[in-house]
Amino acid sequence: MAVFLLSLTSFYLYVAWLLVGYLNFQEQxxxxxxxxxxxxxxxxxxxxxxxxxxxxxxxxxxxxxxxxxxxxxxxxxxxxxxxxxxxxxxxxxxxxxxxxxxxxxxxxxxxxxxxxxxxxxxxxxxxxxxxxxxxxxxxxxxxxxxxxxxxxxxxxxxxxxxxxxxxxxxxxxxxxxxxxxxxxxxxxxxxxxxxxxxxxxxxxxxxxxxxxxxxxxxxxxxxxxxxxxxxxxxxxxxxxAVADPGAFSVQFVPFQGCQIAWANLFAVNDRESFVELSEKLFKQYPEYQRVVILNNRHDRPTRVEFFANLANDLNFNPVVTFGDYEQVVNEVFNHEPTRVLNLGNSSKFKSASAVDLLAQIVSKANSEKILLIGTVNIHTPQAETMLHYFEGQPELEAVASTEIVEAERVNV
The missing domain is CATH 3.40.1190.10 (Mur-like, catalytic domain)
Structure with missing residues (x-):
């Protein structure tokens, strides 16, 4: 009985301690x-x-x-x-x-x-x-x-x-x-x-x-x-205000005679936001060839076909695959298989350097100006390699958003 009373007393004291702590927090x-x-x-x-x-x-x-x-x-x-x-x-x-x-x-x-x-x-x-x-x-x-x-x-x-x-x-x-x-x-x-x-x-x-x-x-x-x-x-x-580390900006990088406008949308994985940002970029850079990287993770299968169809609707060409589920993307584009460039885990480029990956993309795009947009997910070996490369490159433009505003007077 004494043990029971001691336990009960300890319980009430603990509850009282929590209550006093919460009241103190409310006051602060x-x-x-x-x-x-x-x-x-x-x-x-x-x-x-x-x-x-x-x-x-x-x-x-x-x-x-x-x-x-x-x-x-x-x-x-x-x-x-x-x-x-x-x-x-x-x-x-x-x-x-x-x-x-x-x-x-x-x-x-x-x-x-x-x-x-x-x-x-x-x-x-x-x-x-x-x-x-x-x-x-x-x-x-x-x-x-x-x-x-x-x-x-x-x-x-x-x-x-x-x-x-x-x-x-x-x-x-x-x-x-x-x-x-x-x-x-x-x-x-x-x-x-x-x-x-x-x-x-x-x-x-x-x-x-x-x-x-x-x-x-x-x-x-x-x-x-x-x-x-x-x-x-x-x-x-x-x-x-200091920009958030994940804030979106367009980075302009020269590569093998081309100008790449790199738009990191790897964290944007809902339709409305991706379409809005992509269309805004299209209007600001009409002379740039539209290239998208579909960065698919093994644990996110529900996004694969959805974003592949979205890339098709937005007329990206080529469509580059990183990560997994490359065959699923290929099946979506089976009517135009040449639009797809597989550089992910099922390809021989799965462990390639960022320079080699970009060389493949530039060769496939065959354009002097490329708007390269990454989407679907953040973490795959190829995406992390690419991000590390871009982080170490000097930009052609100091402030990308200023270029975007001045390029064309549009509202989206």
Missing amino acids: RDKIRWRVHVNGIRGKSTVTRYVTAVFREAGYHTFGKTTGSAARILRPDGRDYDFGRKGYPNVNEQVKIVKDFSRQKAEVAVLECMAVNPVYAKWLEDKVMRSHIGIITNVRYDHPEYLGETLEEIAESLSNTIPSNGILITAEADPKLLNILEKNAKSKNSTMRVASKETVDLADLGGFAHFAIEDNIAIGYEIAKILKLPKDKALKAMQQ
Whole structure:
């Protein structure tokens, strides 16, 4: 009996300790005047950086944290540093981050949502962030195993980070999806503001050191409206923000008498984003031959045929295969087998150097100007070899996004 009572007492003491700890966390968190939670499918890390910069420009002592290509802490002085995560990502780290920001007298904390699973995302919003402003960048088809098989289901899942009694900002444009987001915002007594890319002038894109997306900038403008910060100051702040390590830019590299415009879209694996970016590049570089690398991983078979058909629809020629499932791609192009160049794991080039891989691509393209786009996945031996090569090459253009803006006045 004594052992039972001791165990029961220990249990209650532990629960009390947890409760006191959580109440202490709430007190620290609530000292932060503005808390912003950034969710969505594409652009979360970039938007986190833009929003942090806008708050900073408005005079607030602002901290941020991204969880994209590399977890980074964004400091009030505009610099950022590696989070220094030990082990695998864990949503509990957000608690420590918020406490650290509070101890450093943060007036604003902008955090990218690090949970794909809607259950964890809801916990992060309801128990950790309790945000004043929630951002859902967009709704795209990705992570169906967690978010749902339809865009409507994904919109519902992303809605878990909509704040209570706050503001929801989104750059989503689909009326059906906006209706879902607005319905869920109203159910939490929050108002929704739609960030329209029409508020972004084409000239606004020219000052960014990376390939800037109108939707992301529009979200920054909505934050500026809330803070009553002039638009020109908000734009300048976003342009000066340190780019995310995974931010998309076009790199121009000379190779064997050709000019290669390299567009790393390996991380873009939903149809809407890939088509939008590809078509924008096509319009900016009409004289460049369109070449795509389908980088297929063995553990991602569902993307293979889908992206092969997409490459066909977008008239890429040649279509280069890296990684696995090359035969599946060949079958999609069995009506035009000469369009496909196999350089992946089933070919004799599976262990080739980047120079040899590029030599094959250039020879197949037979053009002096090549727009080379990588897509589907990031990690395969050939892709990593290629990325390492491009990282070590001097660019022909210092700022690719400026070239893109000036090349042709178009809006996508």
